[in-house]
Amino acid sequence: MIYFVEDDDNIRKLVSYALTKEGYAVLDFARPSLFWAAIEKELPELLLLDIMLPEEDGLSILTKLRDDPKTKRLPIMMLTAKGSEYDKVTGLDLGADDYIAKPFGMVELTARVRALLRRCEISRECNGYTVDSLNVDTQKHTVTVDGTELYLSFKEYTLLVTLLSAKGAVVSRETLLSTVWGEYYEESRTLDVHIRKLRIKLGKYGSLIQTVKNVGYKIGGDVRDR
Amino acid sequence: MIYFVEDDDNIRKLVSYALTKEGYAVLDFARPSLFWAAIEKELPELLLLDIMLPEEDGLSILTKLRDDPKTKRLPIMMLTAKGSEYDKVTGLDLGADDYIAKPFGMVELTARVRALLRRCEISRECNGYTVDSLNVDTQKHTVTVDGTELYLSFKEYTLLVTLLSAKGAVVSRETLLSTVWGEYYEESRTLDVHIRKLRIKLGKYGSLIQTVKNVGYKIGGDVRDR
């Protein structure tokens, strides 16, 4: 998911269109306030940020994002009409990862986006995951164990995919709650209950979901993309 | 260390001077052959690569570097007189991390270099530690000795990671207590007890944890990031 903050309607539409055509999911925002609301709910993989904006300067947004541990590492590309070297340097030194000056071509933009995502090792969502003979197809939204399809509820499915996407790394309770349940959820036992149901439904693969006490849960076993 | 391949003497000197003044160690090469010789000996942290070169095209060098596992992830910034969008895209898509078109200002160049190094620093942030055949994976939260996984409790694990992250330096009792146990903890034997359990679980590596009387504990041996 790519977020794009830009007040100029034409540029916003143009860039969104170009990126969408490249296969990226894009959400664009005409005003910072809309962007802030969205980022509370879900973090994008990359942010395109114009500098000249109503309400709040792009550089101010950049600074705030870099100060927050949650968005400290978010790949950010600044985008601006001002072409002066001074502006570029300011943006980069405040923590932007790339900077592109208007007018820019869509082809260069998408190439820079690709390069930045590559550098940050965030590949576009894959089509699914496989562990042993447990298969998850994120296109079809299906889960199969030994070839037979399994029915999972929405939360169960999202929980499983979130764990799988970490490729065996531990996912904290907090992250799980915010990813699967949306906004920040304070400590709640609903996560435990869903983990339990998921484990039961996964049958012999239930034990793949391992508890890491005081931290969260992880998938044991070799997770492969597909 | 930054390597810089550029045939134009003026630009080479200018850029080298600017980067050196920024505090980077720079080695510049007028010809690809000299660069290839150097890279055999030592990998730089970043490579600035001109496109138009004698002997061999910069894009060809880029491709070769990206094909070699040793240099696959080397941060590379392309640098060129050709300002066409097509060239930029080609460079970026062949695996360059950034691209700057001549004529460029030294201030922008150094800012881009800083930004690129910063980003690569982040992505290579440590995923674990290795001492001898003791391995700690901080992503998966696992500890292995000679390839077999070891189960550590939360405190034991945190204690071990805290000690490892000091890379062999002594960590005071006070620091350990405040890092592992949260806020300040009054003097308590609980730390000793956990150290003991950790030593036992680590088996032959238990003796890696050395007591520094009146101060704290440290890891003996060569701690490496991974």
Next chain:
DNA sequence: TGTTCTTCCCTTGAAATTGAACTTAAGAAA
């Protein structure tokens, strides 16, 4: 100089306590 004593930390083992996750069931929401 060498021996014993004292003290201070750290180690050890066992027992007591705590707390995070699990379970279950029932009610609310979709």
Next chain:
DNA sequence: TTTCTTAAGTTCAATTTCAAGGGAAGAACA
């Protein structure tokens, strides 16, 4: 209906506490 959330009770390992056991460094002493 099915799914999700909440609440309450349970469980068992993790953690802490306690008390006794070393052992090294320096002091006292012969």
